[in-house]
Amino acid sequence: MHRPTTAAAAALPDDPATATAGHACAFARDLAAALAERPHSISPKYFYDERGSQLFDRICELPEYYPTRTEVSILTAHAREIAACMGPRAEIVEFGAGSLRKVRLLLDALDRPARYLPIDISGEHLAGAAGVLQRDYPGLAVQPVVADYTQRLLLPAPLPGAGRRVGFFPGSTIGNFTPDEAVQFLAVAARVLRGGALLLGVDLVKDPAILHAAYNDAQGVTAEFNLNLLARANRELGATFALDQFFHSAFYNAPRQRIEMHLVSRCRQRVALGGRAWELEEGESLHTEYSHKFTVAGLRDLASRAGFRPGPVWTDAKRLFSVHWLQAPQEGDDA
Known part of the structure; x- marks a missing residue:
């Protein structure tokens, strides 16, 4: 996990309040699109609210990372x-x-x-x-x-x-x-x-073992960091993610030379966001990050x-x- 990324094109906002509002609208739009599509995937830039940034700082101090x-x-x-x-x-x-x-x-x-x-x-x-x-x-x-x-x-x-x-x-x-x-x-x-x-x-x-340990730390901080994306959606967007119904999954895809990070649904469940609702099946995942090596x-x-x-x-x-x-x-x- 690293600092936020995605590819797009827009002007640079000068007013922090305008920027914050714009990011919230983009988050809602991109999360709704991720839930509507299969496989589900959203940009890792949405990890980084205040809580996510704090958790990332903790990750950087972990012995495995x-x-x-x-x-x-x-x-x-x-x-x-x-x-x-x-x-x-x-x-x-x-x-x-x-x-x-x-x-x-x-x-x-x-x-x-x-x-x-x-x-x-x-x-x-x-x-x-x-x-x-x-x-x-x-x-x-x-x-x-x-x-x-x-x-x-x-x-x-x-x-x-x-x-x-x-x-x-x-x-x-x-x-x-x-x-x-x-x-x-x-x-x-x-x-x-x-x-x-x-x-x-x-x-x-x-060595893939080194990579696996780095993204699956014993203290569970990386899992909390991953799940915070859903917690953020609940806080900022009024979404209804039940965090205890998802688990963190990170693994190394050797042929593609990348870590893949996902949030996996533990059961069949319904998630609401912005007046709409989506069904997630047991075992279905929301892809949250690639980390290419x-x-x-x-x-x-x-x-x-x-x-x-x-x-x-x-x-x-x-x-x-x-x-x-x-x-x-x-x-x-x-x-």
């Missing part, structure tokens, strides 16, 4: 090399920013960073985290953006005197996309970051198809995780 601590170790070990790639007065654009923990490793190593633009769908969570970061880095311009970063992204103009604009997309959130969606997102990022670069965290193919070569090929020029790659000793420097095309180049 290796991605966060492994990526942090890579960023810590190679922060100076990465900062050298970024150059002085860089502007950092973080997609799906969450709690803004990993970016501190970059900010501490950078030469006079000019501005930080964290983008996240959970406005309340983002505002709190951005406020803390601003207090800790008073000389840095922090400009949070409440938005679905997979939509058509309209970013503020670069600050006068700013250096390179670098996208930061940690956590292997790129794995939530299908391969075609990943190329589409990367192509959009290549255009947004023209003349700059993207620093991308990517989870690697590995990559080889280093496979990711570099994907990035090249989207218009990036692959650069340095940093990994841990066990090759569990990787961080990629991807050079964006210059103005006038074809992305």
